[in-house]
Amino acid sequence: MSEALQWRGMPYPAKTSAGQILAAAVDLLEREGQAGLSLRALAAELHLTPNALYRYYESREALLAAVAVYGARTLLELQQSVVGEEEGLAALAREYLRFASERPALYELYMTCDSLNAEQRQVYAQLWNLVVDRLLPLAGPRSPEAAMTLWAYLHGLVGLERSGVYDNGEGKPRHTSEFGLRVLLSGLQTLR
Structure with missing residues (x-):
């Protein structure tokens, strides 16, 4: 783990799978509704930087579609x-x-x-x-x-x-x- 990510306590995106991200997104949607489902909120939920999710979803619309x-x-x-x-x-x-x-x-x-x-x-x-x-x-x-x-x-x-x-x-x-x-x-x- 890089020092910057270690310092923030956030894992590399490689340790997160598309399935884990989707499951967390569904959970977040069901708790917070569509308005509460964003890449930033999802990244926080997963303890990732928002940029880490762009590997899987290029935009909020792509995440919502998934x-x-x-x-x-x-x-x-x-x-x-x-x-x-x-x-x-x-x-x-x-x-x-x-x-x-x-x-x-x-x-x-x-x-x-x-x-x-x-x-x-x-x-x-x-x-x-x-x-x-x-x-x-x-x-x-x-x-x-x-x-x-x-x-x-x-x-x-x-x-x-x-x-x-x-x-x-x-x-x-x-x-x-x-x-x-x-x-x-x-x-x-x-x-x-």
Whole structure:
């Protein structure tokens, strides 16, 4: 270790892996939100100089894109784990809502990151194709439209939950996802 880095108590970047940096970035995002995720804050978290991170991420946008892709991969893995279940689409919907509820900052970044490159967008495409394929038996050639409808419905539920609509004391039902999903799926069956 060089004297300068030893003096500051900061390890060489070579002792830090891309995986460790990404894990720390995800953790920082989930604690501090998007506004709190910067290269400088991440470097401080890892006890590195900010310049050490440029080896891995050329900018904050590149870091955000990597974390967003991590979120997409996490959601994809959750979705793939329920594809074989008997309930099918209801299980996919529940996993989507659970991901959004349990990891709100990661979900938000996954939904809003606009700095993805073509390679990174492939994970998003895999997630989309999984849902479209799952809807094919119900909606046939209209399964892309059905997938967009399902996505809009689920994203709307997430937004309502976050806005506190269910907790306003006006007697609104707390959980409408199962009812709405049954209505949506029964409507899709009429398209065939």
